[in-house]
Amino acid sequence: MTTRITRRRVLEAGMLAAAGAALPGGLSGRAFAQEAELHGLSTFGELGLPPDFPHFPYVNPKAPKGGTLTIQIKRGSGNQSFDTFNTLNTFVLQGDGAAGMDACFDSLMSGSGDEPGTLYGLLAKSVSVSADKLTYRFRLRPEARFHDGTRVTAADVAFSMNILKSKGHPSFRLMLNELASATAESEDVFIAQLSPKRSRDLHLIVAGMPVFSEKFWSNRNFEASTLEPPLGSGAYKVGRFEQGRFIEFERVADYWGKDLPVNIGVNNFDRVRWEYFRDRQVAFEAFKSGVITFQEEFTSRIWATGYDFPAIHEGKVKKEALPKTDPVGSQGWIFNLRREKFADPRIREALGLCFDFEWTRKTIMFGSYERMTSYFENSDSKAVGKPSTEELALLEPFRGKVPDEVFGEPWLPPVSDGSGSDRALLRRADEMLRAAGCKREGNVLKLPNGQPFEIEFLDSQGALQPHTQPFQANLKRLGINATSRLVDPAQYQRRTQEFDFDVISMALSGSAIPSDTLRVVYGSQAAKTPGSRNLGGVSSPAIDAMIEAIGQADSYAEVVVAAKCLDRLLRAGRYWIPMWWNDEEWLAYWDMFDRPQTKPKYGSGAPGIWWYNAEKAKRIGKA
Numbered sequence: 001m002t003t004r005i006t007r008r009r010v011l012e013a014g015m016l017a018a019a020g021a022a023l024p025g026g027l028s029g030r031a032f033a034q035e036a037e038l039h040g041l042s043t044f045g046e047l048g049l050p051p052d053f054p055h056f057p058y059v060n061p062k063a064p065k066g067g068t069l070t071i072q073i074k075r076g077s078g079n080q081s082f083d084t085f086n087t088l089n090t091f092v093l094q095g096d097g098a099a100g101m102d103a104c105f106d107s108l109m110s111g112s113g114d115e116p117g118t119l120y121g122l123l124a125k126s127v128s129v130s131a132d133k134l135t136y137r138f139r140l141r142p143e144a145r146f147h148d149g150t151r152v153t154a155a156d157v158a159f160s161m162n163i164l165k166s167k168g169h170p171s172f173r174l175m176l177n178e179l180a181s182a183t184a185e186s187e188d189v190f191i192a193q194l195s196p197k198r199s200r201d202l203h204l205i206v207a208g209m210p211v212f213s214e215k216f217w218s219n220r221n222f223e224a225s226t227l228e229p230p231l232g233s234g235a236y237k238v239g240r241f242e243q244g245r246f247i248e249f250e251r252v253a254d255y256w257g258k259d260l261p262v263n264i265g266v267n268n269f270d271r272v273r274w275e276y277f278r279d280r281q282v283a284f285e286a287f288k289s290g291v292i293t294f295q296e297e298f299t300s301r302i303w304a305t306g307y308d309f310p311a312i313h314e315g316k317v318k319k320e321a322l323p324k325t326d327p328v329g330s331q332g333w334i335f336n337l338r339r340e341k342f343a344d345p346r347i348r349e350a351l352g353l354c355f356d357f358e359w360t361r362k363t364i365m366f367g368s369y370e371r372m373t374s375y376f377e378n379s380d381s382k383a384v385g386k387p388s389t390e391e392l393a394l395l396e397p398f399r400g401k402v403p404d405e406v407f408g409e410p411w412l413p414p415v416s417d418g419s420g421s422d423r424a425l426l427r428r429a430d431e432m433l434r435a436a437g438c439k440r441e442g443n444v445l446k447l448p449n450g451q452p453f454e455i456e457f458l459d460s461q462g463a464l465q466p467h468t469q470p471f472q473a474n475l476k477r478l479g480i481n482a483t484s485r486l487v488d489p490a491q492y493q494r495r496t497q498e499f500d501f502d503v504i505s506m507a508l509s510g511s512a513i514p515s516d517t518l519r520v521v522y523g524s525q526a527a528k529t530p531g532s533r534n535l536g537g538v539s540s541p542a543i544d545a546m547i548e549a550i551g552q553a554d555s556y557a558e559v560v561v562a563a564k565c566l567d568r569l570l571r572a573g574r575y576w577i578p579m580w581w582n583d584e585e586w587l588a589y590w591d592m593f594d595r596p597q598t599k600p601k602y603g604s605g606a607p608g609i610w611w612y613n614a615e616k617a618k619r620i621g622k623a
Helices: 154-167 171-176 202-205 278-289 300-306 347-350 356-364 390-396 423-435 465-479 488-495 516-522 541-552 556-572 614-619
Strands: 004-005 040-042 066-072 110-111 118-121 126-129 134-140 179-185 187-193 236-242 246-251 271-275 296-299 317-323 331-335 440-441 445-446 454-459 481-486 504-510 577-579 582-590
Touching: 004 481, 040 126, 040 202, 066 296, 110 202, 118 423, 134 154, 134 202, 154 171, 154 179, 154 187, 171 516, 179 202, 347 423, 347 445, 347 577, 356 465, 390 541, 390 556, 423 440, 454 488, 465 481, 516 541, 516 556, 541 556
Parallel strands: 004 504, 066 271, 454 481, 454 504
Antiparallel strands: 040 118, 110 118, 126 134, 134 187, 179 187, 236 246, 246 271, 296 582, 317 582, 331 504, 331 577, 440 445
16 A cells, blocks of 8 residues: 555644734734735745635536545545544544544645645634734634634634644644744734744645634644544534444534635535545446445556446446646655664665666556656656755765765666666666675675565555565565565555554655645654654755755745755665656546536635536435
């Protein structure tokens, strides 16, 4: 299974400030008397829509409400598992979180599919920003309500930020580390005070965090697993569910925010149901039979050969390949650098030489994918050619402390002869292993410490085994005992949280504007934090500095420069064996939906801005 890490509503991502503490430095409402109240926030201060915008340009404001959307979890965050769930609290480390819980919680602001790094008011009607951009004063809408009818107050917002910072999942704690204080000035005014060391986008992270009911959690353990539906204020609430099998979310008919500009044309289904299947083929059979009604496909074999069943031929199921317009994340086999056998980058590079992508693409993936070479594919942040003058200015302080190739052409994985076992590459890998101190004794390769070289690929599903086994066969030709271990989802979750593995596969979602939330995945502090998303254990002062430069950039151009530097450093570190990426988005669905004519600039908008068509459903027998 490939672990996918997604950004929550807006951006992915210490000191705990009490919700009832006094305002910092004697701050009062007078400090904002001359500050304009803004209807949104953005990375660089520019908003594409005016204060009175009626709705996002890519939605159908007259989309009807109704019907059921049935899907399967394909991306996760927090403690979510792809195979099962045993808790409805997805914001902490404990347990396997259920899919879809985000829909139950509103945030201060909500993002646009046309404008990366931009938010518009949701719970917050407006926000004032101090001259030094360290203090953000959010004015809440008086009509905002939790599902039990109680008002959403500034105290609830302050409670939420503080509890996530102190007791939330490690990813949330790391993202909120430079939130100096979160306080309620009054019932409708929440103040976020940021540290002077804060990143450029911390205000967006705060504005995009889920807001909880302080009263609800006052007599409950926030860090514990629970199957009690938590109280939220979002467009949906938890309906029926059966642990580990399915969970349904019901649209809140009297949802307080249904007529807000950010909500017009979305949240169109009366019911959203998430189905769980531990076997990917069984899940596909569920789609073929109509149990699942919308499918985003990631498996080339199924896309090429699996969509040949009666419902397709009868026109009941539609299949589309849409051009991918948003940046591609990274995907690859990740080394656990905490293990001595992977400490030498020459060993890591040698192992990567044994993966024959060209053969895999031709034989297993029907020619569908391209080789991933960068951590920022399909985006401006991908490093190409030699570093620019601006890049060198960031990299020069680390000359002699990082590989020399960082200052030249970025590293690219080799192109094989496509035979499945390229002798030239295997010979080169053998030479690199020997140069790193490994020795061959008979059919066994010994590490520099004299121990047999053994590698276990950890997974919870067998979907990647056709790709992994030929790779392992090449490793065995070099005397490396490479095996796979498939474990149940609970054990997989535990072992990855405790960094108890040799190699796993991991995929990360891309971002049009990278932010310093990348520290959650590549930062040195995250490498030492159990449960963090830095699964590989990447720890480098140079990488930390580039992430900091991304977070402190004052323009998009500066972000791109720093991200290219980060890309060069990560690629030079040989921290992964890059897999593949697709320039298309593969969608299949039962023909019972409609969608707007215009799609967002970033992504397809499917199925979030789609709606149920009762007449279509009736024609295909799904009404």
